[in-house]
Each structure stands twice: as C-alpha cells, then as structure tokens.
Amino acid sequence: MKLTTRDLTMIPLFTALMFVGAKVSIPFSAVPITFQLFFSVFAGLLLGARNGLISQLLYIGMGLIGIPVFTYGGGFQYIFNPTFGYLIGFAGCALIVGTLAERTKVVNFTKLLGFATLGLVFTYAFGNVYFYMIKNIYVGTPMALSAIFKMMIPYMIKDYVLLIIAAYVSALLIPRLKKAGIYKVKEMA
Template identity: 45%
Template structure:
C-alpha cells in the first residue's frame, strides 16, 4: 500500500479510529494471569479485520500500536517506546497481522456464516500466538535474562489464554454474521476495497 493508495472516506477514517480505540479499551478489560494478562483486545482486533477488511483492519491496529508507543498508556501495562522491551509486545504485533489476515481471508473467500468467520478468527489467533509467544521467549531469555523454557512459553503464552480466546472467536464470529452487511453499508463497502 503506497501513499497514493490511501484515500479513505470520512466514514472509513471514523471506523478505523473507532476500532483502534476499542482495542485500547479492550486492554483494560482483563483477567490477570502470570506473564500475559488475558484481555478483550483480541475480540476487537478480529472484529476490525472481519468488518473493516484487511487494509483498514491493519490500519486500525497500526494506529493503536503507534498511539501506545507515542506514550499514551493504551496498552495493558502502560505505553511508551520502552514497551517494545515488554514480553507482551509481540502479541500487539500479532494483533496487526491477525486483523490483516482475518480480513484478507474474508475478502478472498467471503462466506456469510459463523463457521467461516470462526475459521478466519482461528487464522488470526494462530498468528497472534506465533508472533507473541516467540517474542515472549526471546525477551524473557535474552533481554530480561530469565531462564524461560519453550514449555513455559507455550504454557503462559498460549495454553492459559487459549480457552478464553476461543470463546472470543465464537462471540466475534456470531456478531460479525449479524452485523457485517450493515457495517459494509455504513463504511461504503470497506471490507471489499
């Protein structure tokens, strides 16, 4: 996507901003677990991808990350450029990838069923876990100097959060099936551009 390709309507800009803000709100709705807090962020990330499409869903997450890195405390544990050294920062990078991939799968295969949307969610979730767990392992072992095994990484970085994230996938899939046509109408068909 080049600079000349960025021609967003006011409605699209509003929706992108809204999903960036919802992702920030999701960071503060959390269940504390060791190392990785379980939040509602993934729910809003996946909604952004499925409802706005790959390009706008990705943009919403890039804006969210940029706002947090600029110093506003919109991440689950604060904000600022130093957040890149947090073990959980990889999950934020995974959010951007998840929004893009879920949106892209939806654009390419476009089936209006909760089961199809659930598959899109799972693809996004897999990316979040791969990027996030790898980042967690690297930061814990090489930056924090903590001996963190692959088993610990998988346990704390994937297994503990997986049941909740699967529930978020189910909820998002059901919601998208109900509202996708309305959002596409409001956004000027954003999911197809």
C-alpha cells in the first residue's frame, strides 16, 4: 500500500475533522449530537474507500490509546461505552461510501446522496446493535433494540440533513478535483 504526499496530508486532515466533529457536540439524551457522520461521509466521498477508512481507523486508534479525541474522552475502556459502535460504524461508512463513489462513472448529487444514505443506514444499524449489546450484556440495563432505533430517529434526521449538504458539496467538488488531477477514480475491471 503506497501512500502519496497528498494521502499523507489528507488522511490526517480528515482524522482531525472527526475530532472536531466529536468535540462540537450538543448533549442530548443518552447520545450527544455530533457531526462525525458528516465528516466520515466526506472522508469516503473525497478520499475514497482506502484513505477514508484509514482516516477513520486512525481516529479510532488515537482515541483507544488514550488521546481524548472522542466526545467523552478516550482510552481503551471506551469500547464499553454504548456509543462506541457508532465509531466503528463511521469507519464502515467511509469504506462503503468511498467504494461506491470510486466506482461511479458519473458523479451527481442524487448518486452521492444515495451512497451517503447507505453509509448512514450502515452506521446506525451497526451502532444501534452495539448499543443494544453493551446496554443489555455489559451494563445489564435491559433495553429493547426497537427502543434504541426509536431513540435514534432525531439523530438520523439531523444526520440526513447534514448528508444532503455533504452530497451537494461533494457533487460540486469531485468534478473539479478530477479535472485538477487530484481525485483519482479506480478503473473498473
């Protein structure tokens, strides 16, 4: 895996944006309102699958070794936080969105919003199941999976609005980045 100078610049930039997205948070219920899904989608759309995933894994790794980059700090014990599944979901989201964006021949708002929506669905499905497992198995506070999905509806609405913005901005940026030779699309076999 060879990383270019651009990769070595953009990957940490999107890692830093994830940190900003976590720290610009609004306390709300059991889960704070953050802007992390917004930045994980941008990472996938603008960096592609590999580099988007690396930026997310770097963010998660920094948090797990104790750097307080997560909304509530950091450290290995964070894996027992019910919201940690969403962090894993962000990495999967960047991978899914990036893979789909790289493989599309024609970039437009509708396609990018569709890709972003799939990333949102994955993130919340994974995160909600993880939340359920931690609450029911580790914490020992029974909570129905359906109740968790219902609790997440306001977050999903907020994130969907942000994804509309991410898809719109990316639809404007990607053609310009391609023209400048900065955005490389994988050739389909």
